[in-house]
Amino acid sequence: MITGIIGTIIFGAIIGVLARLIMPGKQNISAVVTVILGILGALVGYWIWGAPKDDGSIDWLRWITSIVAAIVFVVVYGAITGRNRKQI
Incomplete structure (x- = not known):
């Protein structure tokens, strides 16, 4: 249980x-929020594609889905808090 957490x-990080x-x-988001949004993305990827395979291979669809979900969470977080990209 603890190793899973x-x-x-x-x-997620x-x-x-x-x-x-x-x-x-540039996203003006703290490291803690990045990890939390990454964990949410990882959970979405896990939920969509199910448990990882036990054959030792890398589950690329789960990784890609998790990254896309995390990107969506970062965009939504930035839109809600107004802490999105700064213009240079």
Whole structure:
């Protein structure tokens, strides 16, 4: 149970960072919020594609879905809080 929670936090942090790197412009969002939005994206990817395969391969559809979901969460968070991209 605890390893699943720690794994989800690590997976969410990676997903959140990848989502912010893929998005154009600068997002003025803290690291904690990035991890939380990444965890939400990871949970959405897990929910849509189900449990990961036990054959040891990488589940690319789950990763891509999780990143896209995290991007959506970052955009929605930025729109709600007004802390989206700054213009240079």
